[in-house]
Every structure is written in C-alpha cells, then in structure tokens.
Amino acid sequence: MLKLYNSRSRQIEDFKPIRPDLVGFYSCGPTVYNYIHIGNLRSFLLADLVRRALKFNSLPVKFVMNITDVGHLTSDSDTGDDKLEKNARTLADVQMLAKKYTDAFLSDLTALNIDPPDVLPRASEHVPEQIEMVRTLIDKGFAYESDEAVYFDVAKFPDYNQLTGQKLDDMMLGARQEVVKDPRKKNPIDFVLWFKAVGRYQNHIQRWDSPWGVGFPGWHIECSAMSRKYLGNHFDIHAGGIDLKFPHHTNEIAQSEAANGEPFVNVWLHGEHLSLPEGKMSKSEGNSITLATLIDKGFSPLAFRYLALTAHYRAKLNFTWDGLQAAQNALNNLYSIISDFTAPAGQAEKFEQAFLAAINSDLGPPQALAVMWDLVKTDEVSDAAKLASLFKFDEVLGLKLKDVWTASQVIPEVVINLASERETARRAKDYVRSDELRRAIESNGYFLEDSADGFRLKKKF
Numbered sequence: 001m002l003k004l005y006n007s008r009s010r011q012i013e014d015f016k017p018i019r020p021d022l023v024g025f026y027s028c029g030p031t032v033y034n035y036i037h038i039g040n041l042r043s044f045l046l047a048d049l050v051r052r053a054l055k056f057n058s059l060p061v062k063f064v065m066n067i068t069d070v071g072h073l074t075s076d077s078d079t080g081d082d083k084l085e086k087n088a089r090t091l092a093d094v095q096m097l098a099k100k101y102t103d104a105f106l107s108d109l110t111a112l113n114i115d116p117p118d119v120l121p122r123a124s125e126h127v128p129e130q131i132e133m134v135r136t137l138i139d140k141g142f143a144y145e146s147d148e149a150v151y152f153d154v155a156k157f158p159d160y161n162q163l164t165g166q167k168l169d170d171m172m173l174g175a176r177q178e179v180v181k182d183p184r185k186k187n188p189i190d191f192v193l194w195f196k197a198v199g200r201y202q203n204h205i206q207r208w209d210s211p212w213g214v215g216f217p218g219w220h221i222e223c224s225a226m227s228r229k230y231l232g233n234h235f236d237i238h239a240g241g242i243d244l245k246f247p248h249h250t251n252e253i254a255q256s257e258a259a260n261g262e263p264f265v266n267v268w269l270h271g272e273h274l275s276l277p278e279g280k281m282s283k284s285e286g287n288s289i290t291l292a293t294l295i296d297k298g299f300s301p302l303a304f305r306y307l308a309l310t311a312h313y314r315a316k317l318n319f320t321w322d323g324l325q326a327a328q329n330a331l332n333n334l335y336s337i338i339s340d341f342t343a344p345a346g347q348a349e350k351f352e353q354a355f356l357a358a359i360n361s362d363l364g365p366p367q368a369l370a371v372m373w374d375l376v377k378t379d380e381v382s383d384a385a386k387l388a389s390l391f392k393f394d395e396v397l398g399l400k401l402k403d404v405w406t407a408s409q410v411i412p413e414v415v416i417n418l419a420s421e422r423e424t425a426r427r428a429k430d431y432v433r434s435d436e437l438r439r440a441i442e443s444n445g446y447f448l449e450d451s452a453d454g455f456r457l458k459k460k461f
C-alpha cells in the first residue's frame with residue numbers, strides 16, 4: 001500500500017483514497033511573470049512523481065494545477081506590487097506576459113517528460129468563483145470588509161495553525177503589517193481575500209466588479225476556489241513547495257474549511273527546495289537557473305529529472321554543475337547499457353517487488369533508483385526480463401527508457417552505408433580513408449567496434 005508523509009499530521013500514513021475510482025490531486029502551479037527556474041521544476045517533478053506513483057498503484061487520478069496570473073504580490077504577505085503587473089502597462093501587456101510564460105512553462109514540462117495536468121485553470125479566468133467564495137466567507141462571519149480590502153478574520157478560525165504547528169502569537173509576530181497600514185484591519189495576521197482598486201492599487205490593470213467595488217482577488221483564494229470547482233470541497237492530496245506551507249496553504253485551508261464547512265484536503269505534501277551553495281534558488285533573489293540554461297550548456301533535460309530522483313523529496317537538494325554532470329553520466333550509462341538488451345520478455349519479479357516497496361514508502365526515489373541499478377547490474381536475470389521490468393519502473397521514473405531503447409534498435413541508413421564503405425576501405429588497407437569514415441560515423445552519433453566476424457555499430461550516449 002502507498003504510504004505518504006502528511007505534513008498536516010507530521011506522520012507517514014497509509015494512503016486511503018476518498019473514492020477508489022478517482023483520486024483528487026491538486027498542486028500549486030507557477031506564477032507566470034517570468035521563466036520558471038529549475039527549483040520550481042523540482043516541485044513540479046514531485047507532483048509528477050505523485051501522479052505516476054498513484055497510477056502505478058492502479059489508482060486513477062484527476063490532477064489539477066493552477067496558473068497564477070493575478071493577485072500574487074511581490075511579497076507573499078499581501079504587500080507590494082502584483083508580480084504580473086510590475087512590468088506591464090496595459091491589459092494586453094499582462095495577457096501577453098502571462099501567455100508567454102505559461103507557454104514556456106508548458107514546454108519545460110514536456111522537455112522533462114511531465115504530462116500536462118488534466119485541468120490547468122487560470123486564476124484570471126475564475127474570478128466569479130473566487131468572488132462567490134469571498135461572499136460565502138462574509139455571510140458566514142469569517143471575513144470582513146474595510147475601505148481597502150476584504151480580509152479573512154483569522155481569529156474566527158480556531159485551527160488556523162494546524163499545518164505549521166506554530167503558536168498563533170508567533171505567527172502574528174512574523175506577519176508584517178501592510179505597507180499602507182489599514183486602520184480597519186483587526187489583526188496583523190488577517191489576510192486579503194479581495195483587494196479594492198484604491199490607494200496603492202488604484203491603477204491595478206486587471207480589475208473586476210464585485211460586491212465590494214472594483215478590484216482583484218488575493219493570491220490564496222484562487223486555489224481554494226479552483227480546487228473546489230474541479231475537485232470538490234474535499235479531496236485527497238494537495239502538493240507544493242515547502243515555502244507554500246505558510247502563508248499560502250495555511251490560508252487555503254482556512255478559507256476552504258470555513259466556506260465549505262467540511263475538511264478540505266486529506267494529505268498535504270511539501271517538497272523541499274532546490275538550493276544553491278549561497279542559499280535558496282528564487283526568482284526574486286536573481287539567482288535562477290532555467291532549464292534553457294541547462295540545455296544551452298549541453299545537458300539533456302532528463303539529466304535534471306534524474307538528478308531530482310537522486311534526493312528524497314523531503315530533503316534539500318543542493319544544485320551543482322558537477323552534480324548535474326554526474327546525473328547526465330549515469331543516465332547516459334543507463335541508456336548505453338539498455339540499448340544492448342534484447343527485446344523485453346518475462347519479468348524480474350523480485351526486483352519489481354522491491355521497486356514497488358521503495359515507491360510506496362513515501363515515494364522514496366533514491367531507493368527506487370538503487371533497485372533499478374541493482375536490476376541493471378545483476379547476473380540473476382536475463383536481459384529481456386530486465387528490460388521488461390525496467391520499462392515498468394520507468395512508468396514512475398519517467399526517463400523515457402522505452403523510447404531510447406526503441407530508437408537504439410534502428411541504425412540510420414547513412415551510418416550503415418558509412419560503415420560498409422569503411423569496411424571496404426579497411427579491406428583494401430586504405431587506412432587513411434578508413435579512419436576518416438570512422439570519424440564520420442562518430443559524428444553521426446555511433447561507435448564502430450571491430451569484431452572477429454566483422455564490425456558492430458553502437459549508439460553513443
């Protein structure tokens with residue numbers, strides 16, 4: 001049975017779906033004001049791993065990931081400019097930026113072999129649903145209106161600290177007052193559900209009518225409203241990076257449970273960060289590395305996927321170029337070994353059991369990779385059975401083993417022709433020409449190895 005560490009209970013628990021026919025899974029997605037970095041991608045790879053692990057356990061999943069294109073301010077605590085609007089002057093600018101970075105995000109997902117979510121809702125396209133939820137919160141006495149905003153009244157929600165386990169007083173100390181202090185805000189920890197387009201936000205470009213005047217939604221309400229729309233009031237799993245635990249997920253729980261009057265999410269999963277020697281990688285620190293940079297430096301995107309699998313998702317992963325090179329070498333080595341394997345047949349039962357046990361033990365990717373390598377190297381199992389089981393493992397690992405093996409079985413005609421020309425030159429003792437042709441074969445991505453009965457071509461990885 002799949003076991004997952006639930007941040008809310010702080011324990012590893014058996015995963016018991018609410019409905020066995022469809023697991024509801026939500027992960028916070030990107031704020032599309034810039035290119036995402038490989039730290040963000042580590043979090044999206046975690047969501048992908050969860051989705052694949054569920055399917056591996058024959059649990060069908062509905063996976064929802066939002067696109068934040070309004071309301072996320074430059075500080076996570078309701079202050080500063082709207083990230084999307086900082087570099088925009090018109091609505092067309094905002095929409096153009098959001099589209100550009102959403103497209104770039106989706107192409108990064110494809111490059112990393114992450115399937116697109118089943119639903120990818122945009123916050124700006126779900127404002128009526130957000131307004132509806134704010135209205136419910138006011139009607140039920142969990143929210144109040146000032147001249148500047150509508151706030152969630154944290155004091156009315158006794159379990160506010162359930163995710164962080166922090167004392168409310170300590171959380172209060174951590175909460176910063178608004179830059180423009182609002183005299184009608186009851187408690188510094190109260191957070192914005194709806195910003196009115198007044199004062200600092202009077203020129204906010206994206207604006208909608210609401211019962212509280214023209215304005216725009218706060219950041220947290222989008223995930224509560226959109227998860228409810230696509231997964232219902234109560235669903236199975238919610239994931240995100242560790243930094244979202246507070247305030248974002250804490251606020252999501254408060255809003256959803258207060259509005260819906262029932263539990264929100266059963267399992268909260270938080271992925272640790274990807275960091276650099278100097279600290280956390282973040283867009284605002286200006287130390288972001290993008291997938292495009294990795295590709296420009298000659299790495300394959302799947303080398304980053306492999307690197308992410310080498311650390312447990314609840315452990316920090318320190319990114320170094322040497323570490324990425326080691327991951328690339330390991331992946332190339334794996335590809336090179338499997339390309340010599342004969343067509344898949346049978347299975348390696350003992351290894352399959354060990355692999356399932358590794359995945360089901362809180363996703364344990366490093367252990368799963370270790371089982372995979374044990375299988376690759378063992379003498380106990382035929383190559384055909386190894387390949388059959390490796391293809392199954394790859395349903396979770398996502399390293400494209402089937403594609404790589406299939407492609408390796410067909411040698412391009414141009415390479416075959418070069419090789420037979422070279423054989424002719426070699427027999428004629430024309431070694432200069434023979435060496436030239438060997439180099440041409442190599443520049444086409446193949447090695448030529450002479451053997452007793454002729455030659456053998458092998459793809460280079």
Ligand code: AMP
Nearest residue numbers: 029030031039040043240241273274281
């Ligand atoms: P954002 O685009 O800032 O809203 O972040 C999108 C996702 O990336 C969230 O789940 C964040 O928690 C996550 N995230 C941000 N920085 C990092 C990092 N350095 N390592 C891992 N995940 C991160």
Ligand code: ZN
Nearest residue numbers: 028029223248
């Ligand atoms: Zn969210």
